[in-house]
Amino acid sequence: MPLNTSAPAQTGEYRPLIVAFCCNWCSYAGADLAGSSRLTYPADVKIIRVPCSCRVNPLFVLKAFERGADGVILCGCHPGDCHYTTGNYYTRRRMTLLFSMLDYLGIERERTRVEWVSAAEGAKFSATMNDFARTIRALGENRKLRDLRCGN
Amino acid sequence: MQKIGVFVCWCGSNIAGTVDVGRVVEAVRQEPGVAFAADYQYMCSDSGQNLIKSAVKEHGLTGIVVCSCSPRMHEATFKKTAAAAGLNPYMVEIANIREHCSWIHKNMEEATEKAIVLARAAIAKVLKDAPLTSGTTEVTKRALVIGGGIAGIQTALDIAEAGFAVDIVEKQPTIGGRMAQLDKTFPTLDCSACILTPKMVDAGANENIELFTYSEVESVKGFVGNFTVTIRKKARSVRADLCTGCGECTEKCPSRKTKNEFNMGMDTRGAIYIPYAQAVPKIAVIDREHCLHFKTGKCGLCERTCSAKAIDFAQEDELVTRNYGAIVMATGFQMIDPSGFGEFGYGKSKDVLTSLEFERLMNAAGPTGGHLVCPSDGRHPKHIVFIQCVGSRDTSGCGKPYCSKICCMYTAKHAILVRDKYPDVSVTVFYIDVRTPGKNFDEFYRRAVEEYGVQYVKGMVGKVTREGGRLKVQGSDLLNDRQLHLEADMVVLAAAIEPDPTARSVASMLTASIDTNGFMTEAHPKLRPVESPTAGVFLSGVCQGPKDIPETVAQASACAAKVIGLLCKQKLVNNACVASSDPLLCNGCSSCEKVCPYGAITYEERELNDKGVRRTARVAVVNEAVCQGCGACTVACPSGAMDLKGFTNQQIMAEVDAICR
Numbered sequence: 001m002p003l004n005t006s007a008p009a010q011t012g013e014y015r016p017l018i019v020a021f022c023c024n025w026c027s028y029a030g031a032d033l034a035g036s037s038r039l040t041y042p043a044d045v046k047i048i049r050v051p052c053s054c055r056v057n058p059l060f061v062l063k064a065f066e067r068g069a070d071g072v073i074l075c076g077c078h079p080g081d082c083h084y085t086t087g088n089y090y091t092r093r094r095m096t097l098l099f100s101m102l103d104y105l106g107i108e109r110e111r112t113r114v115e116w117v118s119a120a121e122g123a124k125f126s127a128t129m130n131d132f133a134r135t136i137r138a139l140g141e142n143r144k145l146r147d148l149r150c151g152n
Numbered sequence: 153m154q155k156i157g158v159f160v161c162w163c164g165s166n167i168a169g170t171v172d173v174g175r176v177v178e179a180v181r182q183e184p185g186v187a188f189a190a191d192y193q194y195m196c197s198d199s200g201q202n203l204i205k206s207a208v209k210e211h212g213l214t215g216i217v218v219c220s221c222s223p224r225m226h227e228a229t230f231k232k233t234a235a236a237a238g239l240n241p242y243m244v245e246i247a248n249i250r251e252h253c254s255w256i257h258k259n260m261e262e263a264t265e266k267a268i269v270l271a272r273a274a275i276a277k278v279l280k281d282a283p284l285t286s287g288t289t290e291v292t293k294r295a296l297v298i299g300g301g302i303a304g305i306q307t308a309l310d311i312a313e314a315g316f317a318v319d320i321v322e323k324q325p326t327i328g329g330r331m332a333q334l335d336k337t338f339p340t341l342d343c344s345a346c347i348l349t350p351k352m353v354d355a356g357a358n359e360n361i362e363l364f365t366y367s368e369v370e371s372v373k374g375f376v377g378n379f380t381v382t383i384r385k386k387a388r389s390v391r392a393d394l395c396t397g398c399g400e401c402t403e404k405c406p407s408r409k410t411k412n413e414f415n416m417g418m419d420t421r422g423a424i425y426i427p428y429a430q431a432v433p434k435i436a437v438i439d440r441e442h443c444l445h446f447k448t449g450k451c452g453l454c455e456r457t458c459s460a461k462a463i464d465f466a467q468e469d470e471l472v473t474r475n476y477g478a479i480v481m482a483t484g485f486q487m488i489d490p491s492g493f494g495e496f497g498y499g500k501s502k503d504v505l506t507s508l509e510f511e512r513l514m515n516a517a518g519p520t521g522g523h524l525v526c527p528s529d530g531r532h533p534k535h536i537v538f539i540q541c542v543g544s545r546d547t548s549g550c551g552k553p554y555c556s557k558i559c560c561m562y563t564a565k566h567a568i569l570v571r572d573k574y575p576d577v578s579v580t581v582f583y584i585d586v587r588t589p590g591k592n593f594d595e596f597y598r599r600a601v602e603e604y605g606v607q608y609v610k611g612m613v614g615k616v617t618r619e620g621g622r623l624k625v626q627g628s629d630l631l632n633d634r635q636l637h638l639e640a641d642m643v644v645l646a647a648a649i650e651p652d653p654t655a656r657s658v659a660s661m662l663t664a665s666i667d668t669n670g671f672m673t674e675a676h677p678k679l680r681p682v683e684s685p686t687a688g689v690f691l692s693g694v695c696q697g698p699k700d701i702p703e704t705v706a707q708a709s710a711c712a713a714k715v716i717g718l719l720c721k722q723k724l725v726n727n728a729c730v731a732s733s734d735p736l737l738c739n740g741c742s743s744c745e746k747v748c749p750y751g752a753i754t755y756e757e758r759e760l761n762d763k764g765v766r767r768t769a770r771v772a773v774v775n776e777a778v779c780q781g782c783g784a785c786t787v788a789c790p791s792g793a794m795d796l797k798g799f800t801n802q803q804i805m806a807e808v809d810a811i812c813r
Contacts, residue, residue: 019811024224025685026665032222035251043262046269046811047252049223051729051799054747055783060804067812083663083686084782085749094787119685120667126256 016070016136018045023053025083026118027075033122041129054087058098065145071111071136078116106144110135154279155187157213159204161195161220170254172264179268185279187211196226201233208237215278219247219271240283247274276810280803284728289777291377291724292477295715301329303693303708304482305355310712312360316719321383325366326431328352329484335515338565339596349430356432372661376688377724379476387467389438394462397434401454410442416509419519424454478715482692483655488543490647497616502528504643526641533641537625538563538581539613543648552648557698559646560587564600571604580607582627616643655695664689672696682711690714729798730779733772737793740770744785744794752778
C-alpha cells in the first residue's frame, strides 16, 4: 500500500485517524522542519500542540480512543534535552503505565507510542509518522473503546 | 455568546497551491460559533492584518482563528493584530495548515480535508479561550559568557562596551581559545596572536568584565532575565591576588613530562605552568595530576622559589553563585582525532600531523621555535602533502557528514606559508572540492596555485605508509584518471572540526537544544541565528556551526546586540500561559509541588468560601513569575484542581474532540 500522500485517496480505502501530541519546543518544531523540508507523511496524522509532552493527561489519550482515534503518538524532546528540564521523564513514566493499561484493555501496544524528536530532526519526524501510520493501517480500525460508548 | 472569525491564508501558492482555501472557508462557516470567515493571499501582510482588524470591529468578534503557517512563525504577529483591534491577544489560535498540511501533502482533496479538520480543532480551542494578562519580572543586568575564545571575548567586550556587567567563564587557565594557537590568519596572513592578544588584554582590563578562568559552570537555574548560575573556580593552587606571573616557578618545576596542551602535546611543560606568554590572566596554575607535591607529598620547590608567596597547596575549589539576565554559549570547537582513519597513518608516524599541530609547528612560539622540521627526526622536509576533508563530508559514519568550512582556506594558507618561507619545499594538496566562498578567499587560493606553485590534486588519499624514514602517499588523481605514488616527508591532515565536548553538558543545564552533530540549535536557522530556542540563551561562534574568524566575530557581535537588547529592558513580560490551581478543588496533597521543575508551587493556608460554607484549607499556590507553563503539575494533580492557562484540559479535550469527529 503506498503510504505517500501523493497517491489520491481511493474511495473505500481505510484511512486511519491518528492523533499526535507534540511538544512546542522540540517535536512541533521538528514537524515544522519536516514541513519546510517537504518531507511527506500521511494526512491521517493530526497534530495537537502542547507546551511539553508532560502536559498530556492520560485522559486526553483515552478521550482520543473513545472518540474513535486509531492510534495516538506523543512526541517530546530527547531525554535530557527537555525545555522544562524534566518534563519528558514524567511523560515516559506516565505513558509506560498508561500504555500497558490500555494494552490490558485491548488497545494494542502498537497503537500507542512515545517518540523523542528534536527541533532539528524533521527527517525523523516524517519517518516516525510514516512508520506509525503504516503500523496503524496494518492493525486496522480501533473499535475497542468506541464500542463501550452508548448510542453513538 | 462567542463570535469567532476565521481567516484562511493562501500564503501565495504555499498553501493555496495544495489546499482549496475557498472550501476551507465554506466549511468553517458551518461551525458553531463562527461569525465570520474569509481568505486572503497574505494574511500576515499589512492589508491582511487590516482585514482581520476591520472584521473584528465590524462583526464584534470575540476570538480569532488564523489558518496559516506555523504558530512558531506568526502567532506573535496575529496576537499583536488582535490586540490592535482591541481583543485580548490570547483570544487567538493558529491552525498550522502550511508546515503541517500543504507542504507535506500533495493531494489537494486530502490536504483540504486535513486543513478543515485542523481549522475545526483551532475553532474548538478558541471557543474555550479566556483572556489572559501577563505579569512582568525584573531583568538582572548582568550577562554570562561561557567560553573565552575569540567569540566569547568579542561578545563580552561588546556587552561591556554598552555598559553592562559581563562575566566570562573559561575552563582553561587563560582566555584566548583556539585562535591563540593559530599562527597566521587567512586571507590576509595577519599574525593571529597579534590581532587576538589586544582583545584578550582589553577583556582582562575592562572594568565591566570579570574573568573566571580555570572555571566551569556547575549548575544553572531560572529563566530569561533571572538565571542563577553556580560557577566552580577550580583550585589553581596559586593565589591569583599574589602571583605576578614572573614564571620563575615554571622554570624550576622538576616535573617536566606533561604534554603541553597549547602546543598540541608536541612538547612538554612543567606541572606548574603558565599556558603561554600572552596568557590573560597571567597567573600560574598547578596541574595537580602531574605535580610531585600532590603525588608524593615531597618537592614544594615552586613554593620555595616564589618570592611573592603565591603558592597555596591547600587551596580548594570555590563555588561562586551569581544572577544573570542572559547567558551566551561560546564553547567553540576541537579537531577530531584522525587516528580513527587508519589509512592516513596518524599516530603511527610522527610526521603525520593534524593542521592544528602543523599550525604550532610553524609558530615562532611553538615547539620548534617556528622552524619547519619533521617531528620524527628533525630533518628539513622536501615535500609536504596536505590531505583535505579528513572526516568532513563523510557519510560512512566514521566522520562528520558536514563540511568543516575552514579547512580549504587554512590549507591554502599553510601551503602559501611553507612555499613563502621555504621555496625549496614542494607542496601537494589532495582535495575533493576547493570551497572558497568569502571575501578575497578565491583570490587567495589562486595565489597559492598560480603564484606559489602549490600542486592541487583532485582526489582522496588511500594510504600513507612509512618507508625508509620517509612517507609514501598513495592517492588518486581523478582529473587525470591515474593513481599517484608520492614520496613525502610530512603529511598534514585537515581533520574535521567538532563542537567542544563540554558544550553538551552545559547545553543540558541550560535546556538549550543541540542538533545531531552536537552543534547548538538556533531559534530560526535564517532569521534568528544567534538565539537559542531557549529564551535568554544566545549563541556565539563555532558552537552553533563551523565558522572562520571573521564570521565568528560577526556572530559574536550580533549575539552581543541581542544580549544588550534584552538587558536594556526594564521589565520582561512573563508567559501568560501559566498553571493555576482552583483552591476549592485542591486537597493539599503536594503532588504538583513535587513535579514542578522550577519550585513555582508553594502551599498556603487559605480561608475558602465553599458554596457558602467557610473553611480553611492548605492549598497550592502558583508563583506566576516563576512558572514556565510546562503543565507537569496539571497531570500530577489527582483532584483536577491544577490547570494550565492557554492549554487547559477543556481546550485540549475540545481539540481532541474536533479532530476525532
